[in-house]
Amino acid sequence: MYAIRSSDTLRVYDAYLYRDGLKNIPGRYFDADDKAWVFPYTDEAVRTLELLGARLGDGIEPSSQSKAVAKKYETINTQPRVKATLYAHQVRAYNFALEMLEEGRAAAIFADMGTGKTLITISTVGTLYEQERIHKMLVVCPKSIVGVWEEEFRKFAGFRYALTVLDGTLEKKKCAFEFMNGTALQVIVVNYESCWRLEKEVSKWRPDIIVCDESSKIKNPQTAQSKALHRLGRISKYNMILTGTPTTGSPLDFFSQYKFLDESILGTSYYLFRNKYAILGGYQRHQVIGYQNLAELVEKVHAIAFRIRIEDAVDLPPFIDEVRSIRLEERARVIYDNLKRDCCAMLAEGEVTARNVLTQLLRLSQCTGGFIRSDEMSEPQKVSEAKLDALEDIVDGCMDEGKKLVVFARFVPEIEAIERMLKKKGIGYSLIMGSVKDRAEQVRRFQEDEDVRVFVGQLQTTGMGLTLTAASVAVYYSLDFSYSNYEQSRARIHRIGQKRKCLYIHLVCKGTVDEKVMNALKHKGDIAKLMVDDWRSLLNG
Structure with missing residues (x-):
């Protein structure tokens, strides 16, 4: 459900399942031609839409209650122990989380991508640790971002901590717990698949x-990982959830996440919860055909939740750069290290060799992207899925937030893998690479067609002359050694016509050539010189 402002009215679309909750707004009527509910633009109407979780378009001011909440938490009372200055929206979320964990045992941060929910959390737990209220922290996250937590703690934590990421065999993961009992804040990061x-x-x-x-990863209360976290949530002193989209299709998605947080808020029985907030119909009344009592539900949810929309984070710069640190799988790591050390590596089928430095750098970049051709075969072999998994999580997040997305990649096998992933998900996309001829039509579809949600572009052929302002998020799946290509590609979404803050996400494999290239690009370095004169530093990345 989303709302736009039209003069002195609000027009709300995709609201059929929420129609019962909308009946609380005075002066409403349904525009059958536009298939939209229409309401007077009032503070009460905006507040109701906020409570129902509607996406609010440009020109819709937050309700007076939302502004009052923001004002209440704008001043820091306890200085966070982090090596960064928090933005105003991060200060408010930090103060809110501390208050929730002072008064109770749970806090939820509903923050759009790019607003810094990891930094907010590190600030919060750092203060709790300094106050001697916590000594052990478990972070559960998707597999693709375990490295992000490790990197963000290293970058921002201004307090003593020891952190381990659980990877490798199950036995190795089990053994790690025995060594995490020091006096510094003990932090264990584990993915959802391993946690249960x-x-x-x-x-x-x-x-x-x-x-x-x-936390939308545990929205289904019946999965093994959700049930395990429900049980674990009962034994911990405090719980937090972080997500941009707690509900990805149904308000009932709140239940499982809040059962983990604090089961006293929404109860312990999903069926009682569903009967109270869903309208059932269909065969034997087992099908959800609508929702009811939604204002009450969202009031309960937001009693311990702080919402940050990137549009409301007014002190953020016009664009934000984010580096997602990716861990190569063990097999891919072996291939990468062999290529770096010996200029050759064994693949599943055949061998790959590098006869000079430039070829070696090319093969190392291909390895981090997931595909390498052996010397004997013309077809590329998959050696890693780490970046593709990370991209899939980002795509899911953007789709849940209703945002279009641009993906830049260097190599054709990477682009083909991205295409397969999007087709499997049923997500419409446009594509420009060397073999595509109808480039203007591909751009037009992405800019104008609501069903085309992703633009995939080969970095070398998409850098100049294209306007892709329908998206405000761009992902760099892989990079080449051209600063010009990089700078030109950034301007595809951050240009005249863009009304939103832009987020650039870079997928960088930890301990690889990716880090050196990213660092050189970030500092506008001469990568050509780096490749010719300082190539050893690239190989030793």
């Missing part, structure tokens, strides 16, 4: 706080 398999070890370790990042 380690429930016994986590219970024995007894974390003081559990943070579920991208």
Whole structure:
């Protein structure tokens, strides 16, 4: 459901399932031609739409209650122990989280991509640690972003901590708990798929706080990972969830996430919860055909939740750069290290060799992207899915937030893999690469067609002359060694006609040539010189 302002009215679309909640707004009527509910533009109407979780378009001011909440938390009372100055919206979220964890045991941060929810969380747990209220922290997140937590702690934590990322075999993960008992804040980062398999070890370790990042991963109360976190949530002292989109299709998605947070808020029975807030119909009344009592539901949810829309983060710069640190799988790491050390590596089928430095750098970049051709075969072999998994999580987040997305990649096999992923998800996309002829039509479809949600572009052929302002998020799946290509590609979304803040996400494999290239681009370095004169520093990245 989303709302736009039209003069002195609000027009609300995709609201059929929410129609019962909209009946609380005076002066409403349904425009059958436009298929939209129309309301007077009043503070009460905006507040109701906020509570129902509607996406609010440009020109719609936050309600007076939202402004009052923002004002209440704008001044720092307890200085966070981080190596950064928080933006105003981060200060408010930090103060809110501390108050929630002072008064109760749970806090939710609903923050759009690019607004810094990881930094907000590190600030919060740092203060709790300094106040001696916590000593052990468990972070549960998608596999693709475990490295982000490690990097963000290194960059921002201004307090003593010890952090380990659980990877490798299950036995290796189990053993890690035995060594995490020091006096610094002990932080364990684990992905959702592993967490439920380690429930016994986590219970024995007894974390003081559990943070579920991208908590919509546990929106289904019936999955093994959700059930495990419901149980673990009962034994921890504090719980937090972080997400941009707690509901990705149904208000009922709140239940499982809040059962983990604090089951006293929405109860312990999904069926009682569903009967109260859903309208059932269809065969034997088992199908959800609408929702009811939504204002009450969202009031309960927002009692412990702080919402940050990137449009409301007015002190953010016009564009934000984010580096997502990706861990190569063990097999891919072996291939990469062999190529770097010996200029050759064994693949599943055949061998790949590099006869000179430029070829070696090319093969290393291909390895981090996931595909390499052996010397004997013309077809590329998949050696890693790490970046593709990370991209899939970003795509899911953008689709949930109703945002279009641009993806830049260097190599054709990467682009073909991205295409397969989008087709599997049923997501419409436009594509420009060397073999595509109808480039103007591809751009037009992305800019004008609401069903085309992703633009995929080969970095070398998409850099100049294209306007892609329908998106405000761009992902760099892989980069080449051209600063010109990089700078030109950034201007595809950040240009005249763009009304939103732009977010650039760079997928960078940890401990690889990706880091050196990213660092050189960030500092506008001469990568050509780096390749010719300082090539050893690239290889030793």
